[in-house]
Amino acid sequence: MSQSPSSPRRTSVSRNRKKWRSWWLKQLHSWHWISAALSLVGMLLFAITGITLNHAATIGAKPVVVEKSGMLLPSLRRMLTAPHTPDTPLPAPVAKSVAATVGLDPAGKSVEWSDTDAYVALPRPGGDAWVSIERATGRITAETTDRGWISYLNDLHKGRNAGAAWAWFIDIFAGACIVFTLTGLLLLQLHARHRPTTWPIVAAGLAIPVLLAILFVH
Numbered sequence: 001m002s003q004s005p006s007s008p009r010r011t012s013v014s015r016n017r018k019k020w021r022s023w024w025l026k027q028l029h030s031w032h033w034i035s036a037a038l039s040l041v042g043m044l045l046f047a048i049t050g051i052t053l054n055h056a057a058t059i060g061a062k063p064v065v066v067e068k069s070g071m072l073l074p075s076l077r078r079m080l081t082a083p084h085t086p087d088t089p090l091p092a093p094v095a096k097s098v099a100a101t102v103g104l105d106p107a108g109k110s111v112e113w114s115d116t117d118a119y120v121a122l123p124r125p126g127g128d129a130w131v132s133i134e135r136a137t138g139r140i141t142a143e144t145t146d147r148g149w150i151s152y153l154n155d156l157h158k159g160r161n162a163g164a165a166w167a168w169f170i171d172i173f174a175g176a177c178i179v180f181t182l183t184g185l186l187l188l189q190l191h192a193r194h195r196p197t198t199w200p201i202v203a204a205g206l207a208i209p210v211l212l213a214i215l216f217v218h
Contacts, residue, residue: 025190028183035180042173049157052150063127064146070101072138080135084113090120090133098131102142106131123161126152 052059072080072094079091087110090098095107106120116136122129128145156162159170185202192198 021190025187028187028190031179032183032187035176035183039173039176039180042169043177045153046157046173049153053154053157056154059150061148061151063148066144066146068102068140068142068144070098070140072097072133072140074138077135077138080118080133080138084111084118086113087111088113090118094133098133098140098142101140102131104129104131104142104144125155125160125162 076091076094076097079094089095089108090106090111092107095105099105099107104122106122109120109122112119112121116134118133118135120131122131126149127147129143131140131142133140156166159167188198188202
């Protein structure tokens with residue numbers, strides 16, 4: 001039996017398709033597991049804190065408030081009597097003395113200046129803090145509030161008062177999750193013909209939250 005002239009071409013095309021599919025699968029698997037490894041701990045943290053945030057009203061937390069006080073040296077007190085523009089940070093020597101006295105560092109923080117005092121808000125995840133200095137007497141008053149580790153983790157979930165480094169982490173983590181889900185979707189597509197329930201399950205994953213939002217979220 002003679003071979004069709006187009007058979008070698010079809011064989012070559014089929015071989016190229018298999019090579020391309022094999023290369024594409026390898027790339028997808030690589031990006032999938034790398035993104036999974038990068039986002040694993042973060043995803044676990046955000047999943048757990050998603051539950052704690054959803055039940056925040058039923059999870060009790062008793063804030064612990066600590067107050068401290070002290071006095072500035074007269075030489076430093078004079079630095080507070082000079083006029084200051086709004087939000088100007090404390091002079092560096094004053095901020096250093098406050099940190100040594102009450103354990104809260106106001107260096108570089110925005111200050112609310114009034115005729116009587118200088119107030120520095122120092123919010124943080126899971127709590128709050130502030131420092132107030134009487135401009136005339138140099139008396140330092142500080143207060144720290146700790147609402148517990150669950151509140152701390154919840155605030156990390158929201159990025160509340162966590163700083164620029166944590167904000168960058170959230171963005172990078174979100175990017176890794178996007179890569180993880182998109183590569184997972186493409187892998188599902190490549191394997192779907194051997195798994196007939198793939199797309200019904202994916203459709204259910206989309207339909208369930210949409211229906212809940214339409215029917216029960218008002």
